[in-house]
Amino acid sequence: MRFAIKVAWRYLASNRTQTALLLGGVAIGVLVFVFMTALIGGLRVFLIVQTTGNIAHVTLEPPERVARLIATDGGYTPLVATVASNTKRAQIFAWQTLLYAAETTPGVKVASPQINGNAFLVKGEAISPVLLNGLRADRLDAISAITPKIIAGKAQLDIDGILIGAKLASNLGLRIGQPVVVRSDRGRVRTLTVRAVYRTGVGSLDERVAFVNIQLARTLLDLPQGISQIELKLDDVNAAPGIATALGRTTGLKATSWVDRNAQLFVALNSQAQTGSLIQIFSLITIVIGVSSALLLTTYRRRGEIAIMRSMGISRVFVVSVFILQGLFIGLLGASIGAGAGYGFCILLANLSRRLDGSAFPIDPAQGGYVAVIVLTTLGSVLAAILPARAAARVDPVEVLNQ
Amino acid sequence: MSDVLYSVRDLVKDFGTDELRTRVLKGMSFELVKGEFVALLGPSGSGKSTLLTILGTLLAPTSGALEMLGQNLVHLDERRLTEFRNRHIGFVFQFHHLLPDFTAVENVLFPAAASAGVETAEARTRARDLLNRVGLSDRQEFRTPKLSGGQKQRVAIARALMNHPALVLADEPTGNLDRETADQVLGLLRDMNRTEQTTFLISTHDPHVAAFCDRRITVIDGRFATEAELR
Ligand SMILES: Nc1ncnc2c1ncn2[C@@H]1O[C@H](COP(=O)(O)OP(=O)(O)OP(=O)(O)O)[C@@H](O)[C@H]1O
Ligand SMILES: [Mg+2]
Numbered sequence: 001m002r003f004a005i006k007v008a009w010r011y012l013a014s015n016r017t018q019t020a021l022l023l024g025g026v027a028i029g030v031l032v033f034v035f036m037t038a039l040i041g042g043l044r045v046f047l048i049v050q051t052t053g054n055i056a057h058v059t060l061e062p063p064e065r066v067a068r069l070i071a072t073d074g075g076y077t078p079l080v081a082t083v084a085s086n087t088k089r090a091q092i093f094a095w096q097t098l099l100y101a102a103e104t105t106p107g108v109k110v111a112s113p114q115i116n117g118n119a120f121l122v123k124g125e126a127i128s129p130v131l132l133n134g135l136r137a138d139r140l141d142a143i144s145a146i147t148p149k150i151i152a153g154k155a156q157l158d159i160d161g162i163l164i165g166a167k168l169a170s171n172l173g174l175r176i177g178q179p180v181v182v183r184s185d186r187g188r189v190r191t192l193t194v195r196a197v198y199r200t201g202v203g204s205l206d207e208r209v210a211f212v213n214i215q216l217a218r219t220l221l222d223l224p225q226g227i228s229q230i231e232l233k234l235d236d237v238n239a240a241p242g243i244a245t246a247l248g249r250t251t252g253l254k255a256t257s258w259v260d261r262n263a264q265l266f267v268a269l270n271s272q273a274q275t276g277s278l279i280q281i282f283s284l285i286t287i288v289i290g291v292s293s294a295l296l297l298t299t300y301r302r303r304g305e306i307a308i309m310r311s312m313g314i315s316r317v318f319v320v321s322v323f324i325l326q327g328l329f330i331g332l333l334g335a336s337i338g339a340g341a342g343y344g345f346c347i348l349l350a351n352l353s354r355r356l357d358g359s360a361f362p363i364d365p366a367q368g369g370y371v372a373v374i375v376l377t378t379l380g381s382v383l384a385a386i387l388p389a390r391a392a393a394r395v396d397p398v399e400v401l402n403q
Numbered sequence: 404m405s406d407v408l409y410s411v412r413d414l415v416k417d418f419g420t421d422e423l424r425t426r427v428l429k430g431m432s433f434e435l436v437k438g439e440f441v442a443l444l445g446p447s448g449s450g451k452s453t454l455l456t457i458l459g460t461l462l463a464p465t466s467g468a469l470e471m472l473g474q475n476l477v478h479l480d481e482r483r484l485t486e487f488r489n490r491h492i493g494f495v496f497q498f499h500h501l502l503p504d505f506t507a508v509e510n511v512l513f514p515a516a517a518s519a520g521v522e523t524a525e526a527r528t529r530a531r532d533l534l535n536r537v538g539l540s541d542r543q544e545f546r547t548p549k550l551s552g553g554q555k556q557r558v559a560i561a562r563a564l565m566n567h568p569a570l571v572l573a574d575e576p577t578g579n580l581d582r583e584t585a586d587q588v589l590g591l592l593r594d595m596n597r598t599e600q601t602t603f604l605i606s607t608h609d610p611h612v613a614a615f616c617d618r619r620i621t622v623i624d625g626r627f628a629t630e631a632e633l634r
Contacts, residue, residue: 003516014504308500311461312514312562313489315482398462401496 004318008325011298022294023334029287030338030377031345033280034368038346040276041367044269048237051265052258054144054200056112056231057240059261060102060253062090091226098251102230107243109233112139115214116228117221121164122181123172130168130210132184134217134228143231146198146211152176153196157213161195165206169197182210186222287377288384291330295323295388306392307400316393323389324382331381335374342368408569408602409435409458414467416453416625427453428464429625435570435604440596442613443606445622451606454622455572458604459492460484472569489518493563493601495573495592501547501555501562507534508543511561518566526565533561537591553584557591564595571595573605577612589615 012019092098095113103111115134120127137157141147147155151166153176162182164174174180174194183189192212199206218224230253234240240257248255259266299306306319346365353361416428427450435441445451456462458469460476469476472491479487501510512530516522534543537557547555556576563571573592577585589612596603605612613619621628 002521004520006522007517010504304500305502308502309513309517310485311459311488311494311500312517313485313487313492314514314517315485318517398456401456401461401500 001321004321005325008322008329011302011322012326012329015298018294018298019330022291022330023337025290026287026330026334026377026381027338027341029283029290030335030373031342033283033373033377034339034342034370035345035363036276036279036283037369037373038342038365038367039361039363040272041369042350042362042364043272045364045367046362047265047269051262052237055258055261056143057234057237057258058108058232058244058247059256060092060098060230060232060247060251061228061256062092062226063252063254089223089226091223091228092230092253093226095227095230098253099230101251102232102247105243105247107234107236107239109235110139110142112136112142112231112233113214113227114229114231115217115221115223117184117186117217117223119182119184119210119220121168121172121210122183123174123178126172128168128171128207130164130208132182132217132220133209133211134214134221135211136214140211143233144200146200149198149200150196151199153194156195157211158195159213159216160190160192161212162192163196163198163211164194165209166197166199167203167207168210169194171207182212182220184220184222186220188220188222190216190220192216284376284380287331287334288380290384291327291381292384292387295327295385296391298326299323299388299392302392303395303400306395307397310395310397311401319395320389320393323392324385327381327383327385327389328378331378331384332374334381335377338377339368339370339374342373343370406436407434408437408439409471410468411458411470412468414454414457414469415465416450416457416462417465427625428457430467431622431625431627433620433627435602437569437602438596438600440593440603440617441605442616442619443604443622444608444613444619445606445628447608449622450625451622452574455574455604455606458570459494459572460488486518489514490566491569493566493568493571495556495559495563495571495576497575497578501558503546503548506544506546507539507550507558510547510558511565514562514565530561530565533564534558536594537561538587553580553587556580556584556588560588560591560595564599564601567599568601570602570604573603575606575608577607577609582611585609585612 099111099113102108113136117132119130119132121130135157140155140157146163155163157163162180169175172180176194176197178194179191180194181189181191212220214227234243237258241259244255244257247253309319343365346363346368349361350363350365353363411434412432414428414431415426417424417426419425431454443451443454453462457464464477474487476484476487502513505513508527508530511533512522512526515526515529519526531543534540537560539554539557539561542550542554547558550558556579560576571592576592577588580588592603592605593615595601605616607613
């Protein structure tokens, strides 16, 4: 084996131009692979961070009241049933216990209890419907960071203040410190003071949502005991489906993860990943075909030498291993060069992108799939060498030596 | 103990398929004795090279019996034939056939290293010793394309002897060399024949070479010529 390694290496070294071209070809294929992997991985992280940054990772809501059987006479005839009912308001009772349970669940970063409902904001003749979002004062930024988006006033959720979006403010002609009448869909009316105006860039948020203190929401929306929902932020967004399922089971609430609410994001990410896989597969196929055809050419060029070896009584196994080893060296070396160059290229683009605006190339150099590409390319290259190696082993010494 | 190294009985070799079948060797029987130095003569196309490749197990006969060192060679499988060839038979061709990417010494030790899988110190010593004996002590680390024709042929002789073969088959080893170099090469073969008790079968068109050998066998049209035919 050691001598076969020497022979294989000598063959590669003695034909520098061909070997250099071959290594270059493999390296470029690997570079494309690394680049695609890092780009798609980076894009995925980027999109998920973008998506999960300003939304709840898990939302706990009152359980849906579904019609179900309560008792049967042994399985066939229903005796008692509950019926889906809208006569009672959906709310979470005994929420302090549930909030505590949610907050202390491992992996949960913060929990925000909320009371939400519909209301109208009235300023003189102008009137605008809003979704009132009642938050705890200390949890204002827990789910979506409002404070950094404030363009006027102070982020302050007191008992008679309200935070409104820039579009809403301009629709109603409201300024900081001005009073505004709020009429909830429960018929309660209060006059509040505009404490801050924010601009998120999201149209619906800037025009149709207003933030108030949860205590204020409780009176306005006439919900003396319960709350509407508990929103959670997690340490790891990927743990959301698991934690949602677990919390749903332990609390009896309807628990949904951000993954359920963003199905279309995953459709997009998956189709992106599939496109990436396709490009990866094609770059591997190109490498395999390239290595195979180059080695096949080498086999043909070295037929005479193979014939000499066979006439010396050197086994087919030895001849095969010389060519397989050439494939192995080309794969390993080309892939290492390509992976190194790919890493450098990704770092370069990532830096460039950071200096621009961060989203030009959301490439993640750490996600180049380096080990995978080196292993796959080496394997592919070895496989690619099988055909030439077999051709080499089949060389008939007599036919060649007689020429 | 028998002194017979190689015995051949009714050797027949056909080339081509059914309709275009041509019989090149038409039933040959002979023996080679251990340590012999034999010339194989005959006109061009008479079947000398074909005979040598069959004796050297590179080509299977159509029919007939081949026995070397007590081993019946006709029914051995490819792997065993290869191994047998590696151990017991050396080839020298008219066109040296060296490996151009390797040095003289690497070419010589190749048959030993490739079958053992490693390049042993003994193999290297033996290869150097052989190169010294063929007068190439100062060319051992040269890549073979940098050697002259005669030097290449001497490397090829050293290589043929590397594994201490019982038989060396040489197909017109001097056919490509000038008189002086040819004599030198012939002298080397004879020297190896004496020191290593190697049997040599040398095909040639050169009467000078033929005269130099212990014994001459002549092939004419796929058969051995009788004494009467030769006269
Ligand atoms: N592979 C083959 N297929 C068909 N015919 C062949 C083949 N090899 C050799 N022959 C024929 O066999 C005959 C003997 O050829 P061979 O090479 O053994 O002759 P030779 O005695 O070595 O001649 P020379 O002295 O010119 O080298 C020739 O007629 C040749 O055409
Ligand atoms: Mg011939």
